[in-house]
Every structure is written in structure tokens, then in C-alpha cells.
Amino acid sequence: TDPTRAEELLKISYDTPFEIRNFVNNSFTTAGDATEFLPVFQPSTGRQFAKLPVTSADAVEKAIDAANVAFKSWSKTTRHQRSQYLRTIAELIQKKREIFAIWESIDQGKTLERARVEVDRAISNFSYFSTYILHEENAARMIDGVALTYEHRSPAGVFGLISPWNMPLYLLTWKIAPCIAFGCTAVAKPSEVTSMSAYLLASVFAEAKLPPGVVNVVFGNGAVTGSALTRSPAIKGISFTGGTATGIQIRRDTASDIGKHLSLELGGKNPTLVFDDVDLEAAVSLAATAAFTNQGEVCLCGSRIYVQQRIYDDFVTRFKTHVSKSFRTKHEVGAIVSLQHYDKVRSYLELAKAEQAVFETGGVPVAKPSEGYWIEPTVLTGVATSSRIMQEEIFGPVVTIAPFDTEDDAVRLANDNPNGLASILLTKDGARMRRVGEQLEAGLVWVNCWLVRELGTPFGGMKASGTGREGGAYSREVFTNVRTLHIPS
Ligand code: NAD
Numbered sequence: 338t339d340p341t342r343a344e345e346l347l348k349i350s351y352d353t354p355f356e357i358r359n360f361v362n363n364s365f366t367t368a369g370d371a372t373e374f375l376p377v378f379q380p381s382t383g384r385q386f387a388k389l390p391v392t393s394a395d396a397v398e399k400a401i402d403a404a405n406v407a408f409k410s411w412s413k414t415t416r417h418q419r420s421q422y423l424r425t426i427a428e429l430i431q432k433k434r435e436i437f438a439i440w441e442s443i444d445q446g447k448t449l450e451r452a453r454v455e456v457d458r459a460i461s462n463f464s465y466f467s468t469y470i471l472h473e474e475n476a477a478r479m480i481d482g483v484a485l486t487y488e489h490r491s492p493a494g495v496f497g498l499i500s501p502w503n504m505p506l507y508l509l510t511w512k513i514a515p516c517i518a519f520g521c522t523a524v525a526k527p528s529e530v531t532s533m534s535a536y537l538l539a540s541v542f543a544e545a546k547l548p549p550g551v552v553n554v555v556f557g558n559g560a561v562t563g564s565a566l567t568r569s570p571a572i573k574g575i576s577f578t579g580g581t582a583t584g585i586q587i588r589r590d591t592a593s594d595i596g597k598h599l600s601l602e603l604g605g606k607n608p609t610l611v612f613d614d615v616d617l618e619a620a621v622s623l624a625a626t627a628a629f630t631n632q633g634e635v636c637l638c639g640s641r642i643y644v645q646q647r648i649y650d651d652f653v654t655r656f657k658t659h660v661s662k663s664f665r666t667k668h669e670v671g672a673i674v675s676l677q678h679y680d681k682v683r684s685y686l687e688l689a690k691a692e693q694a695v696f697e698t699g700g701v702p703v704a705k706p707s708e709g710y711w712i713e714p715t716v717l718t719g720v721a722t723s724s725r726i727m728q729e730e731i732f733g734p735v736v737t738i739a740p741f742d743t744e745d746d747a748v749r750l751a752n753d754n755p756n757g758l759a760s761i762l763l764t765k766d767g768a769r770m771r772r773v774g775e776q777l778e779a780g781l782v783w784v785n786c787w788l789v790r791e792l793g794t795p796f797g798g799m800k801a802s803g804t805g806r807e808g809g810a811y812s813r814e815v816f817t818n819v820r821t822l823h824i825p826s
Contacts, residue, residue: 349443351384357532357556359392360539362403363549375529375558380446380672381709389532392557394565397524400553401571404495404522407550412492412520416470419518423467425545427460430538434460437537441506444533446672446710447631459510465792466518469809484825490817492520493598494573497566499526501579502674503634503732506534512576513538513552515812521574522551526566528579529558530675559583567591574598576815578636581730581756581801588804600805600815602636602797604730605758608751609639610741610773612764613647620763621655622663627761627787628736629664629714632671637759637781637788641727642738643750649740656738657697657716664714670734672709679710682733686715689726695719697738722753730756744773752778757799761787780806 354377358365367390377387392400411419430437434456441452477487498512509527516523527535539554555562567575567587574597577587581603591597609624627639644652664670673679679702686701699715714734720726727737741747751760760779764770774782780798783789790796793809807815 349379349386351386354385354387357387357389357536359390359396359400359556360536360542360552360554361400361550362553363543363547365539373561377444377532378675379443379709380674381443381667381711383676383706383709386443387533389529389556391529392555392562392565394561397555397562397565398569398571400524400555401495401566401569403550403553404524405550405571407548408492408495408522411517411522411548411551414520416473416518419520420467420471422545422547423463423514423518426541426547427463427467429541429544430456430460430463433537433541437506437534440533440537441531442671445502445505445531446674447634448669448671451631451671455504455507459506461792462507462510462514466514466812469793470518473813480823482826484823486821486823489820489822490813491820493816493818494521495571496521496523496598496816497526497569497572497575497577498523499563499566499575499577499579500528500535502528502530503631503636505531506538508578509535509538511807512578515807516576516816517547517551519813519816521816524553524555524566524572526555526557526563529556529562530678532556564590570594572597574600574815576600576807578602580604584803598815600797600807601803602805602807603758603801603803604732604756605636605638605798605802606641606728606730606754606756607637607639607759607761607779608754608777609642609761610747610751610763611642611644611648611652612744612747612766612769613645614765615648615763616765617648617651617655621652621659623763623785623787624761625656625659625664629660629670629734630788632673632712633714633734633736634674634732635788636732638732639759639761639787640731640736641750641754642736643741643747644738645747646740646742649738653697653716653718653738660698660714660716664734667711670714672711673733674710676706676710678733679706679712682712682731682735685726685729685731685733685735686712688724689717689720692720692724692726694724694726694737699735722750728754744769748773748776752776755801758802759783759798 373391438452697716699713759781760777795806797806
């Protein structure tokens with residue numbers, strides 16, 4: 338079960354599931370006094386291949402202690418030293434790119450092609466922050482010739498880094514890379530549903546000879562392991578990506594610890610607005626990619642498509658054809674991450690049937706799948722705006738299409754949702770790009786594109802989609818404390 342021998346792990350054994358182990362102080366340990374283990378299933382087959390410890394609160398506290406001890410020296414390393422470690426980690430992931438991609442696909446259900454994209458983005462997370470910290474500037478200002486003032490930043494301490502199951506490696510490294518780049522240390526907890534890539538990543542940290550305790554990885558569920566991490570007073574900050582309900586719970590659990598840094602990246606139910614001046618084929622293709630990438634399990638997926646009335650019928654016809662041709666189950670779309678999530682997505686499709694929505698493609702999947710958790714990409718029309726199908730995040734291969742008349746209608750419909758993570762705006766009209774784009778209640782607005790990312794731009798959501806932004810200098814806000822010095826002459 339030593340993940341440094343990742344190649345051997347590739348000989349997956351369903352008969353004897355291997356045990357995933359915690360990584361504390363650079364060694365792999367059985368999870369302290371874990372008495373409970375969770376089965377880990379391969380979504381494409383529905384078979385168990387590993388077991389995951391539910392790390393107890395006491396064992397979590399030991400990992401935090403390790404991170405606390407490491408913080409004393411790590412926070413004093415130079416940015417050049419830290420940069421070098423991040424570069425080495427990026428290179429090692431690059432070397433094991435295919436192993437990471439295969440395991441991510443086995444563990445999460447995503448296609449191998451999609452997994453490779455995410456491994457590359459994980460590498461970029463480390464390379465980006467390895468250079469970002471070398472170019473940080475900190476200008477001093479003279480006030481009226483009387484006092485010199487400047488901002489002094491220091492690493493905030495030990496962080497709890499908690500990630501979800503949809504893009505496991507990519508999202509966890511989006512936290513670990515800036516955390517250690519800015520001089521903090523970490524206890525990371527990946528989702529209990531998809532822990533494999535974090536397990537492999539831990540072996541990379543050991544191989545990179547990262548000082549012991551700088552990054553520790555504990556495995557387990559939210560109720561026991563995650564909650565112990567967020568509630569610990571020794572944790573100075575939490576960077577969390579996951580569901581809105583969990584984000585609210587973490588806010589509650591940390592309410593009395595007023596100084597704790599909190600960055601919460603939560604759920605989305607993102608609109609795609611298609612105006613009638615678009616190139617229809619290009620719009621269909623972009624809207625479908627935005628809906629079904631990673632089988633709809635991307636927080637940024639456009640799952641509510643609104644199309645201007647004049648081109649509505651034509652759009653729906655072409656969209657159906659495109660989806661049936663380009664997003665065939667098992668080829669272009671992966672399996673649903675878990676049986677539990679399969680049941681959740683299925684329940685929304687049952688509801689669609691009960692509400693007499695039109696299934697332009699797809700249908701209600703079987704209740705108890707015998708081999709893997711597969712759901713056909715599903716396009717729904719005739720769904721009311723007030724329906725739970727339109728209001729709640731389904732997080733699967735399900736998209737609704739509805740018409741709108743005017744620009745004002747489009748903005749109203751787009752914003753008629755508790756979430757505010759991302760929006761997609763398709764139009765050729767330059768003035769409208771700004772007029773509509775600036776009214777959308779979303780942290781990210783993509784005009785005639787989707788998922789374009791530059792790692793220095795602020796990433797995060799409005800409304801129920803979260804608190805705080807991450808990326809470049811925004812991540813620095815999360816992981817550092819700032820004090821302003823005033824020195825009179
Ligand atoms: P989740 O909230 O159930 O779990 C996320 C993580 O939190 C897991 O590691 C889980 O073990 C942990 N957790 C659960 N309860 C906890 C608690 N009480 N205390 C501490 N930790 C706890 O989310 P999920 O189902 O794994 O992921 C899907 C959600 O993530 C979707 O809502 C999706 O939109 C969201 N997401 C958001 C972004 C973003 O950047 N905004 C990116 C990806 C996914």
C-alpha cells in the first residue's frame with residue numbers, strides 16, 4: 338500500500354482492496370486509532386478497490402501538531418527556497434502524469450482525457466505559485482513626508498484544506514500550492530469519495546523531500562475528520578471547496594473563532610444566455626461543452642440554458658443532435674462519481690418526469706445499476722423556473738433549455754437563483770457584452786467562451802456560491818496576515 342510504488346497499485350485488485358493511509362510528518366501511517374473504514378468504489382464498474390480510514394479527531398489533532406511544529410521553520414524559509422520545492426513538486430507530477438490521470442479516472446469516473454487535463458492544471462498550480470512568489474512587490478509610501486508606511490505580510494499559520502470529489506487533484510493542489518508558497522503549513526483532507534490522487538500526491542511530497550509536517554494528508558468523512566479539522570483552534574485558516582450546505586456548517590462551526598481565515602468556494606447553478614445574433618453551430622457546441630464536461634460535475638458547468646425566442650426552436654433541435662452525436666455515454670462522458678450521487682441525480686430526473694418536462698435526450702436511469710453508475714446526458718425542456726430542477730444544483734449530466742424575449746428577461750432569469758458562481762454569455766454585440774455581463778450576479782462571467790482561466794484572476798462566487806476569492810494576490814489574502822507599519826521620520 339505504499340503509493341510511492343504507484344505503478345504496482347495500477348494492478349487493481351477487487352478481491353483484496355488496499356488500505357489508503359494518512360500522510361503525517363512525511364510518513365504513511367495507518368490512520369491512528371481509526372476504527373471505521375469506508376469502501377472506495379470505482380464508478381465505472383461499481384466495484385470496490387480500496388478502503389479509506391475515517392481519521393478520528395485525536396489523530397487529526399496529531400496531524401495539526403505536526404503542521405504546527407513544521408510551521409516554525411517553514412514560515413522562515415526564503416521565497417526562493419519555497420519556490421524551488423514547488424518547482425520540484427510540479428516536475429514530479431509531470432513525470433507521473435499518466436499514473437495520476439489513470440487513477441483519477443478510476444477513482445472519480447471521469448474520462449481519461451479529462452483526467453489528463455486536470456493533472457496538467459494541477460502541475461500549473463504548483464508552477465504558477467512557484468514563480469508568483471518570486472515577483473511579489475511591496476511598495477512603501479511616504480505620507481506627506483512625515484511617515485513612511487508599508488505593508489508587511491506574514492504567513493497566517495496552519496491551514497485546513499478541504500476539497501470535494503469532482504476535480505480531486507486539481508482542486509486540492511489549487512489550495513496546497515498557494516498555502517505552502519506563502520509560507521503556511523497544511524493539513525489537507527480530500528473528499529472521502531475520491532481520495533486516490535491525494536494519496537499519490539502525498540508520495541510526491543515525500544519524494545520532493547518537502548520538510549516533514551509541511552503538508553499532511555488525513556483521510557475520512559466530513560462529519561468526523563473534516564469537522565475535527567475545521568473546529569480545531571490550532572487551525573488558523575480554512576480553504577474549503579464543496580457544497581453550500583457544508584460551507585454554511587463550517588461557518589457555524591467556526592463562528593466564535595473570529596480571526597480564523599475562511600475561504601469558501603461553494604456550489605453553482607450557472608446560466609448560459611444565448612442571444613439571437615450568435616453563430617448557432619458555435620453556440621450549440623460551446624453550450625453543450627459547458628453543460629456536459631466531466632459529466633456535468635464541474636461547479637462551473639452551465640446547467641440552465643436560456644435562448645432568445647427567435648432562435649429557440651432551431652437551437653433546441655441542433656442541441657439535441659449535437660449532444661446525441663458528441664456526448665455518448667462511456668466515450669465522451671464519464672460515470673457518475675458514486676451510487677449516492679447517482680441516486681441524487683436520478684431523483685431530479687424522476688421529478689422532471691413527474692412535472693411532465695420534455696426529455697429531449699436521456700431519461701430516468703434504472704434504480705439499481707448493476708454495472709457502474711452511468712447516466713445518459715439529458716436535455717430537458719418545459720421546466721418551470723420555480724421548479725427545483727431549475728433552482729437547485731444537480732451536478733450531473735442534466736441541462737435545461739428555456740426561452741427568453743428581451744435582454745431584461747435574460748438578466749432576470751439568469752439572476753433568479755440563490756447561487757452566483759459563473760455565467761456564460763453568448764452574443765456578438767460588443768455593447769451587450771458589457772451591458773448584460775455587468776449585471777449578472779456571478780463571480781465569473783465568460784463571454785463567448787467557457788472555463789478560460791488565468792491563475793492570477795479572482796476566482797470565487799457571489800450569493801450562496803461562497804465567500805472570498807482565490808488566485809494570485811487573492812490567494813495571498815487568504816494565506817497571509819497583513820500589518821501596516823507607520824514609521825515617522
Ligand atoms: P461536500 O460539501 O459534501 O464535501 C466537500 C468536502 O467537505 C469533503 O471533503 C467532505 O468530506 C467535507 N465535509 C463535509 N462535511 C463537513 C463538515 N461538517 N466539516 C468539514 N468538512 C466537511 O461537497 P461534495 O459533494 O464533495 O462536492 C460537490 C460540491 O462542491 C458541489 O456543490 C460543487 O458545486 C462544489 N464545488 C465548488 C467549486 C467552486 O470552486 N466553487 C468547485 C468544485 C466543486
